[in-house]
Amino acid sequence: MPELPPTPPAARLHRHVGTPLWRQLAADLRERLDGGEFTGGFPGEVELGLQYSVSRHTVREALRQLRADGVISTGRGRRPRLAAPDPVIAQATGIAYSLFSSVEACGLVQTSVVRVLTVRADGVVAPRLGLEESTPLVHLERLRLADCTPLALDRVWLPASIGEPLLDVDFCRTSLYEELARTGIPVTGGQETVRAVIPSRAEHDALGLERPSAVFSLERTGTSSGVPVEWRHTLIRADRFALTSTLEPRPGAAEPASGDHSSSALTPSFD
Template sequence: MSGHLSYRVTGHLSISTVTAMTSRPLDRDADLPLWQQLQRDLVTRLEAGEFADKFPGELALVHDYGVSRHTVRQALARLRADGLIVAGRGRQPKVATAPEIHQPLGALYSMFASVEAAGLDQHSTVRTLDIRADALIAERLGLEGSTPMVFLERVRHAGDEPLAVDRVWLPAALARPVLDADFRHTALYRELEDRTGIVVSRGREEIRAVVPTAGERRLLGCGRDAAALSITRLGYTTDGPVEWRHTIVRGDRFALTAEYSAGAYRLTS
């Protein structure tokens, strides 16, 4: 005996029914905007490690939560601003990794030492090591504009990936002996002290967030949406300024840390 079974669909599922079956709950009657509810739920899921393998894209979140693309974009914008995800226009969001290298504020630090303290191999690609004049830098060091300066430009690596583009100017009259140093795996301050007796004992830094130039992105191996820190340093010996340094550091691999207490300050917030 032969035969077959047949099924007839006599109803249909509406879009609203499908959404209700698949979306995660958001309270449309709450005072909290939908984008903020979505942002908070995503933070909870991030903290639980739910997105360890892959962070969902905009369309997946629209489907999962039953909200508009505009709502999703508002939530993702806040996550990016908080440093929890990274994403560029037209690119899949991904979970931001924790910085590997931490540097203290208020201390004359060595990036060489900080990278090695993080358990990573420190090495550099030397792009330039020569003598040149730079009137603007000379002025910052309190020198005449045509003063010869030792200029060192390196791409600093931490492990297998680039970390920073580092540019340093020193008066040639003091620092000429460092021209013979091999800066692929050594610290400038160490070479300066060993070869000239000069000790940089204090400094003044200015730190700001920047968008790297196209050339800096190429050297750092990062995309257009990458954030970076620009650090300028005026280094001093006991006799006065001796070093001007400008460093562009990848924001995803580097963090500045500070310790503080009420101490002599009155806390008002």
């Protein structure tokens, strides 16, 4: 039986149904991408309009949806192209790390949208810094971006005595830890707790996530020479961030001698 010719693109859109043409076009383009088409390059707006016999407005709406879904990337004056997967920022635990430095070490550009930078009291946060509830605090809230894509929603509180010199800093392209070090107060240690949470609707939107999505919730008390200087709560996208650890032998467990792979030596013990 002879093989049937493929259905032309224009015939795959149904103009007399309730689904908008741009949505049908986006779905068909995604199906073609999943089938391995466009490996030599993604068509431009004019070419797609001719293929599907639709207006340029319809094509743009379909491409807008594919761009929002992370399938393609577009820009003014550029042809659409397949979007490369976002790299994952792998962060070692057990060190006083800077998210800014970790992002830049991956070859990405870290920028921030400053949402709040002010002085106010917070009766919940102040005791976490070992302060009286009415102590003035500098509060900094930023949406952290990696290559212009939302990565983390970062909220930091510092004692006003430490943070007030930073009120005039432009945090769009600098690290809080770098700015603190310039004032002579480097963050040298602290404690951090990480858990998985479902963020609020507004936090989903800020991070560009579909609902519901889990994120990492990081709560950190940063110290300088053992003195608390910051309390931080960060929500960070779990699809773009990973924590890594180097595992040491547990107390009392001996490493097997070289070449000794007896079953008793390799049987794990869970206490």
